[in-house]
Amino acid sequence: MAYLRDVDDLAPSEPVDEPLRLDFSAAAIALEPALLDQLWGESEAASWGLVRSDFDRIILMAALRQNFGLAPGVIASRDEQAAFFRGIRLAELVLASACAEGNERAWEQFMAVYGSQLTRAAIAISGNETVGRDLADAFYAELYGLNTREGKRKCPLESYRGRGSLIGWLRTTLSQRFVDHYRRTYREKALDDDTHDLAAPLSSPEPDGAIQVTLRNAIGDTLSSQPAEERFVLAAYYLDGRTLAEIGNLLDVHEATISRKLKRATEAVRKDLLKKLEKAGLSRRGAQEALGTDPRDLELGIDLKKLLQHSASDPFREQMSSEPATKDRNLTGALLPDTTGPRASEAGSER
Amino acid sequence: MNPTIQHGMHPDAEVLTAFAERLLSDTERNDVLAHMATCGRCREVVFLAQSSMEAEEPAPSVTTVPERKSSGGWLTGWRWSWIPVAALAGVVGFAVIRHVDRATDSETRMAQNLSPSEMVQSTPTTNTAATQPPGPRPSPPSRAESKEKPAAHERLDRDAELDRKSLDERDRFVAQKKDELAKETLSAAALKDSGGSVHGTLRARAKSSNVGGPMAQNQVQQQNNVQLQQNYANEDRQVSASPDSANKPVSSPIRSGAASETVTVEAADKAIPVSPAPSAAPAMTAMQTESADISGRNFEKRKAGNPVLPSKLAVSSEATSGKRIVAIDTAGSLFCSEDAGKHWAPVKAQWSGRAVLVKTGPSMGAVGGLLTQTIARFELTTDKQETWVSDDGKTWTLKAEAGK
Numbered sequence: 001m002a003y004l005r006d007v008d009d010l011a012p013s014e015p016v017d018e019p020l021r022l023d024f025s026a027a028a029i030a031l032e033p034a035l036l037d038q039l040w041g042e043s044e045a046a047s048w049g050l051v052r053s054d055f056d057r058i059i060l061m062a063a064l065r066q067n068f069g070l071a072p073g074v075i076a077s078r079d080e081q082a083a084f085f086r087g088i089r090l091a092e093l094v095l096a097s098a099c100a101e102g103n104e105r106a107w108e109q110f111m112a113v114y115g116s117q118l119t120r121a122a123i124a125i126s127g128n129e130t131v132g133r134d135l136a137d138a139f140y141a142e143l144y145g146l147n148t149r150e151g152k153r154k155c156p157l158e159s160y161r162g163r164g165s166l167i168g169w170l171r172t173t174l175s176q177r178f179v180d181h182y183r184r185t186y187r188e189k190a191l192d193d194d195t196h197d198l199a200a201p202l203s204s205p206e207p208d209g210a211i212q213v214t215l216r217n218a219i220g221d222t223l224s225s226q227p228a229e230e231r232f233v234l235a236a237y238y239l240d241g242r243t244l245a246e247i248g249n250l251l252d253v254h255e256a257t258i259s260r261k262l263k264r265a266t267e268a269v270r271k272d273l274l275k276k277l278e279k280a281g282l283s284r285r286g287a288q289e290a291l292g293t294d295p296r297d298l299e300l301g302i303d304l305k306k307l308l309q310h311s312a313s314d315p316f317r318e319q320m321s322s323e324p325a326t327k328d329r330n331l332t333g334a335l336l337p338d339t340t341g342p343r344a345s346e347a348g349s350e351r
Numbered sequence: 352m353n354p355t356i357q358h359g360m361h362p363d364a365e366v367l368t369a370f371a372e373r374l375l376s377d378t379e380r381n382d383v384l385a386h387m388a389t390c391g392r393c394r395e396v397v398f399l400a401q402s403s404m405e406a407e408e409p410a411p412s413v414t415t416v417p418e419r420k421s422s423g424g425w426l427t428g429w430r431w432s433w434i435p436v437a438a439l440a441g442v443v444g445f446a447v448i449r450h451v452d453r454a455t456d457s458e459t460r461m462a463q464n465l466s467p468s469e470m471v472q473s474t475p476t477t478n479t480a481a482t483q484p485p486g487p488r489p490s491p492p493s494r495a496e497s498k499e500k501p502a503a504h505e506r507l508d509r510d511a512e513l514d515r516k517s518l519d520e521r522d523r524f525v526a527q528k529k530d531e532l533a534k535e536t537l538s539a540a541a542l543k544d545s546g547g548s549v550h551g552t553l554r555a556r557a558k559s560s561n562v563g564g565p566m567a568q569n570q571v572q573q574q575n576n577v578q579l580q581q582n583y584a585n586e587d588r589q590v591s592a593s594p595d596s597a598n599k600p601v602s603s604p605i606r607s608g609a610a611s612e613t614v615t616v617e618a619a620d621k622a623i624p625v626s627p628a629p630s631a632a633p634a635m636t637a638m639q640t641e642s643a644d645i646s647g648r649n650f651e652k653r654k655a656g657n658p659v660l661p662s663k664l665a666v667s668s669e670a671t672s673g674k675r676i677v678a679i680d681t682a683g684s685l686f687c688s689e690d691a692g693k694h695w696a697p698v699k700a701q702w703s704g705r706a707v708l709v710k711t712g713p714s715m716g717a718v719g720g721l722l723t724q725t726i727a728r729f730e731l732t733t734d735k736q737e738t739w740v741s742d743d744g745k746t747w748t749l750k751a752e753a754g755k
Contacts (some may be wrong), residue, residue, distance in 0.1 A: 231388035
């Protein structure tokens with residue numbers, strides 16, 4: 001028996017042999033019973049107490065939100081449907097969705113699997129056990145749906161789509177919460193803190209003079225012409241003070257490769273800058289002198305930061321107290337004629 | 352571009368997680384990188400999530416650093432190190448054993464070089480004077496010892512020079528007469544040994560103990576040992592390396608093949624007259640004879656070469672002419688044998704003093720107007736510097752001094 005079913009229909013139903021159809025926003029989604037049975041077995045949701053009707057509904061909602069990974073309006077075939085479900089973390093998606101719906105069994109399973117991991121991740125992110133536990137508790141409350149919007153319960157787990165691992169998603173979300181919280185608190189305590197005095201140089205007037213303007217424009221053009229990965233590496237290394245190992249781990253390459261990338265990028269930026277400055281009317285010697293000027297004298301460090309990123313990352317530099325040696329890096333200093341970029345030996349020393 | 356990464360928007364946690372877990376396509380990855388190049392917040396989020404993941408799971412890291420590969424414990428890390436360690440231990444152990452052996456050899460050699468009196472005690476004074484002393488025999492030289500050959504040569508030359516000077520002063524009156532004998536001995540030894548002039552000289556001096564004395568014998572032994580180092584390099588060293596085995600009567604083919612013994616045998620077979628040093632005490636000589644007998648080396652051969660005198664004393668000097676042999680024992684008594692040493696008869700002293708040396712001297716004669724030289728006359732020298740001559744070894748007449 002074929003039937004139509006609304007997403008808000010929470011009435012339990014038994015699995016049927018007919019294709020499950022769901023009409024939503026003028027798009028009809030039909031799932032074969034055999035595929036549903038297969039997914040039900042693979043998800044192992046029955047082990048922690050999820051009923052089949054809730055599973056079917058969760059699957060349909062996930063497919064509806066993402067349209068099986070296809071463009072909107074495209075009808076997915078049966079193979080495309082199967083490929084979509086095999087490409088996602090089905091079991092974790094079902095668990096997260098059940099938690100978002102307030103399933104108590106799902107919450108028990110969630111806390112049993114991810115509770116301690118989440119607490120440890122929060123402690124590692126904050127670098128402090130007390131702050132980490134507070135962060136984890138606040139995040140639990142948010143996940144549980146204590147926050148409401150327009151009278152409706154709001155659970156961040158609803159946004160999980162199963163593309164990556166659930167624990168990875170939880171860590172990333174936790175990091176976002178921590179970063180946002182830190183930025184808020186940093187701004188709030190700036191008035192009665194010593195850092196208030198440090199804000200003065202940041203608000204210093206823009207460098208004036210034709211050379212500075214020319215140099216700033218040339219740097220902006222040069223950096224924008226670099227590949228995205230090189231720009232990311234430059235920003236992470238020179239602005240955030242990340243180590244070669246950290247950058248390498250994130251990009252899945254060896255730290256020596258990052259070192260070479262940095263060296264090539266700084267050399268390319270320097271050459272491009274010299275060309276652009278010469279095109280702008282500066283002599284070659286004048287261009288080299290402009291590059292060799294101490295960026296602190298020219299206050300170009302702020303300009304570079306603004307050119308590279310829109311949001312300031314200075315508060316996070318202070319947070320990274322474990323890397324004092326990398327705080328004073330600046331990209332303009334790396335562009336000096338005698339600068340050869342990061343040394344390969346740094347890879348080992350930074351560990 | 353992903354809608355969540357458009358300008359002014361941050362990629363959501365799903366995309367950032369997929370980026371950190373390398374699940375994005377190249378296009379999506381470049382979009383995220385381009386955003387993070389200008390977004391410090393997202394960079395911080397990604398790096399914080401990455402650091403928390405590494406803190407939670409330190410082991411799995413895709414960008415494996417070589418020094419982080421070891422995850423199987425210290426034994427696994429040292430698994431391949433055992434091979435060079437074992438080889439090094441073997442080399443060290445071998446070097447220690449060699450060092451101990453060399454120290455033993457050096458002590459033996461030092462005892463031979465620095466204590467000539469001890470060597471005299473163990474050196475036979477009969478015609479086995481050039482034989483090896485029965486004391487601790489130097490072990491067969493090794494390859495390492497052969498490298499010390501130049502130094503040993505220098506030391507031997509220096510010692511031989513000193514020995515030569517002292518003995519020449521003491522035995523000045525005999526030296527000139529023994530040069531001819533030494534040359535003959537040298538030529539005989541050269542048939543067996545092509546070792547060079549230094550070897551030959553020392554060998555001759557050792558055989559004529561009046562010239563070289565026990566020290567020269569020792570030098571010859573050492574030079575023979577040095578010369579034999581290469582021959583012994585592949586031999587089993589345990590036979591002679593042990594002091595106990597060196598003191599035992601040796602029947603080993605290695606020992607019977609020693610060059611020093613070969614020289615001794617040649618000297619005995621050819622019955623080259625060998626006389627001990629005149630200053631050697633009779634008691635000492637007797638003891639040396641006993642030591643030589645105890646050593647047992649080529650005992651039968653040496654027994655045939657050593658005349659057994661009626662006085663039961665050792666021979667101190669001996670001269671041969673055909674089957675006729677004239678010998679002086681250590682007490683100064685003269686004996687004569689006409690059947691090549693099988694039977695001996697005492698010769699009554701016809702001179703005053705004590706007979707010290709007997710030899711065969713040239714006898715001049717004129718045949719057909721030509722001056723001929725034959726070796727048929729015995730010459731006997733007493734401790735009073737008198738020379739007596741005899742044709743048959745029994746009847747002696749005082750030799751007229753030149754110019755008298």
